[in-house]
Amino acid sequence: xxxTTQFEAFMRNYQNMVFSTAMRLxxxxxxxxxxxxxxxLKAFQRFADLRENPRAPGWLKTVAINLSLNHLSRHRSRxxxxxxxxxxxxDGEEPEIDFAAPDNWDEDFARxxxxxxxxxxxxxxxxxxxxxxxxxxxxxxxYEEIATKLGISMGKVKTDIFRGREALRKRLGPRLTDLL
Amino acid sequence: MxxxxxxxLEAQTGRLLKDLPDLAAPRELVSRTMNRITxxxxxxxxxxxxAWPAGFRxxxxxxxxxxxxxxIFGWRAVAPEMFxxxxxxxxxxxxxxxxxxxxxxxxxxxxxxxxxxxxKGFMLAFIxxxxxxxxxxxxxxxxxxxxxxxxxxKNHL
Numbered sequence: 032x033x034x035t036t037q038f039e040a041f042m043r044n045y046q047n048m049v050f051s052t053a054m055r056l057x058x059x060x061x062x063x064x065x066x067x068x069x070x071x072l073k074a075f076q077r078f079a080d081l082r083e084n085p086r087a088p089g090w091l092k093t094v095a096i097n098l099s100l101n102h103l104s105r106h107r108s109r110x111x112x113x114x115x116x117x118x119x120x121x122d123g124e125e126p127e128i129d130f131a132a133p134d135n136w137d138e139d140f141a142r143x144x145x146x147x148x149x150x151x152x153x154x155x156x157x158x159x160x161x162x163x164x165x166x167x168x169x170x171x172x173x174y175e176e177i178a179t180k181l182g183i184s185m186g187k188v189k190t191d192i193f194r195g196r197e198a199l200r201k202r203l204g205p206r207l208t209d210l211l
Numbered sequence: 212m213x214x215x216x217x218x219x220l221e222a223q224t225g226r227l228l229k230d231l232p233d234l235a236a237p238r239e240l241v242s243r244t245m246n247r248i249t250x251x252x253x254x255x256x257x258x259x260x261x262a263w264p265a266g267f268r269x270x271x272x273x274x275x276x277x278x279x280x281x282x283i284f285g286w287r288a289v290a291p292e293m294f295x296x297x298x299x300x301x302x303x304x305x306x307x308x309x310x311x312x313x314x315x316x317x318x319x320x321x322x323x324x325x326x327x328x329x330x331k332g333f334m335l336a337f338i339x340x341x342x343x344x345x346x347x348x349x350x351x352x353x354x355x356x357x358x359x360x361x362x363x364x365k366n367h368l
Contacts, residue, residue: 050236168228196224
């Protein structure tokens with residue numbers, strides 16, 4: 032049985048990264064937390080291989096991406112048809128966005144504000160646009176890889192990403208140029 | 212689509228998203244996960260049948276089929292008199308079967324008479340209309356299942 036104290040330290044090191052990956056793909060904090068837990072339960076089973084392995088972060092990220100996509104494909108399509116009309120945040124109740132503490136506490140306030148705006152705009156995108164956008168820009172996947180992961184054509188991936196960018200620009204509105 | 216502005220938008224979006232720091236994981240994530248890890252696994256018997264080890268599932272299936280077969284055939288060997296009485300009662304219940312058969316025959320004849328009266332063309336058109344209506348129902352059902360229950364490959368998310 033692996034050492035639980037060491038594993039807890041390992042988990043504290045990577046929990047923000049894993050949670051962020053799941054959160055940005057699912058757009059839902061509760062689902063992202065459940066997925067993060069599953070990722071770490073899998074990691075615990077392989078902790079002997081992962082503990083000293085420099086590829087551990089990459090492994091965690093890949094598992095987080097795969098579990099998030101599995102979760103979306105299994106559970107979301109059942110109620111998406113109805114809930115797309117009532118997305119969280121549309122009623123004015125916005126879940127709070129809590130970034131991990133920055134290394135530099137004197138970080139510019141405007142930059143922090145900009146990040147909150149982008150994060151909120153990203154969260155409001157529909158799954159079909161947000162997921163390929165996150166996979167492309169944040170996870171660095173190529174169009175072909177995204178198409179394979181999502182089981183759709185490359186043309187559709189490109190279109191969805193393009194629409195996602197446009198939607199993000201619209202949501203950020205005239206502030207976008209100020210943000211860059 | 213303007214390729215130049217698309218490239219610009221791609222670069223801007225990339226910069227915006229890459230600048231996002233990690234989100235803070237919920238405080239209870241570590242404790243929740245550690246609880247799951249440290250709590251002893253529940254014994255297989257208390258888990259749902261689908262989560263049992265494969266060997267136990269097969270053994271249980273054989274056992275259950277054995278019990279079922281025993282319940283159906285076993286008591287016939289154990290208590291032949293009782294079986295004889297019950298068999299007689301069943302034959303009494305099924306005594307009306309020939310009358311039912313006759314009634315069905317009459318209904319069949321009536322259908323043939325209707326067919327002759329309206330002509331084969333009309334009946335074929337009726338059957339075709341019924342088939343189309345059935346196909347429409349199946350189609351609507353499929354659309355409903357695809358949209359609401361979702362096929363992951365088609366809906367992709």
